[in-house]
Amino acid sequence: DAMVIQNPRYQVTQFGKPVTLSCSQTLNHNVMYWYQQKSSQAPKLLFHYYDKDFNNEADTPDNFQSRRPNTSFCFLDIRSPGLGDAAMYLCATSRGTAQVGRLQPQHFGDGTRLSIL
Amino acid sequence: KQEVTQIPAALSVPEGENLVLNCSFTDSAIYNLQWFRQDPGKGLTSLLLIQSSQREQTSGRLNASLDKSSGRSTLYIAASQPGDSATYLCAVTVQGAQKLVFGQGTRLTINP
Numbered sequence: 001d002a003m004v005i006q007n008p009r010y011q012v013t014q015f016g017k018p019v020t021l022s023c024s025q026t027l028n029h030n031v032m033y034w035y036q037q038k039s040s041q042a043p044k045l046l047f048h049y050y051d052k053d054f055n056n057e058a059d060t061p062d063n064f065q066s067r068r069p070n071t072s073f074c075f076l077d078i079r080s081p082g083l084g085d086a087a088m089y090l091c092a093t094s095r096g097t098a099q100v101g102r103l104q105p106q107h108f109g110d111g112t113r114l115s116i117l
Numbered sequence: 118k119q120e121v122t123q124i125p126a127a128l129s130v131p132e133g134e135n136l137v138l139n140c141s142f143t144d145s146a147i148y149n150l151q152w153f154r155q156d157p158g159k160g161l162t163s164l165l166l167i168q169s170s171q172r173e174q175t176s177g178r179l180n181a182s183l184d185k186s187s188g189r190s191t192l193y194i195a196a197s198q199p200g201d202s203a204t205y206l207c208a209v210t211v212q213g214a215q216k217l218v219f220g221q222g223t224r225l226t227i228n229p
Contacts, residue, residue, distance in 0.1 A: 004160075033216070042121075042206065042219035043161070057216075090160055105151060106217065108160035 003027070006091050006109035013081055014117050021076040021112045023091030031096040032074040033106065034066060037088045049074060050096055078114075086116045119144045119211050123220035131228050132199060138192040138223045140207035145185050148210040151217065152181050152192050155204045164205075165192070197227045 004025045013019040023032065030051050035043040047056045049068045063085070065077040078085055092106040120143045130136055140150070149168045153161040165174045165181040167190070173182040180193040190207055204224045208217035 006160075040221070042221045044219075045216050048216065088158075092161070105163040105166045106161075107163065108153075110160040111158075113158070 004109035029093035033092040035090040121220035129226040146212040
């Protein structure tokens with residue numbers, strides 16, 4: 001089935017040690033998003049790619065970076081994880097249209113739960 | 118700045134009851150509103166999407182309404198089942214941006 005796949009499901013890293021989270025999709029959607037969700041909180045958008053165009057949220061720390069080498073894959077890099085970065089990281093995709101805001105439903109992966117030791 | 122609020126934060130009801138979840142947003146300049154379901158430790162599943170020009174959407178036992186002028190949406194669940202237990206989140210698409218703003222969710226428990 002077409003879907004959004006996140007690897008790994010659980011990731012443990014050490015304080016300050018760089019970590020990369022992966023997302024792939026078979027939906028051929030042109031928009032991909034990364035969200036951070038802390039316990040009992042709303043998902044918070046970090047950034048998104050519209051095709052190859054990268055859109056960073058104003059309050060996303062510089063510690064968070066992203067790469068999208070092709071339509072199917074998108075990576076979240078955390079350069080120096082701190083204890084406050086422990087969270088669930090959600091990847092989502094949608095079919096963007098030329099009319100801003102006319103988004104199709106977003107499809108989410110199951111997330112990667114990141115723990116920091 | 119758009120803010121989305123969901124009340125109540127948690128709700129527990131016996132199986133079979135009809136129930137309503139509430140969502141409010143501060144800025145009526147939205148393109149659409151989406152309801153999601155999130156099971157523990159999982160990602161989000163889209164349930165219903167209502168465009169700003171629409172008043173409601175239905176899918177099976179779920180019905181979502183939208184009153185953009187008052188900044189409110191409701192998700193109605195008919196004949197609730199234990200399998201409906203999950204966290205339900207609403208989110209709006211902000212005008213001029215390709216992104217969603219989420220509420221914090223309502224954690225729903227259906228008791229057998």
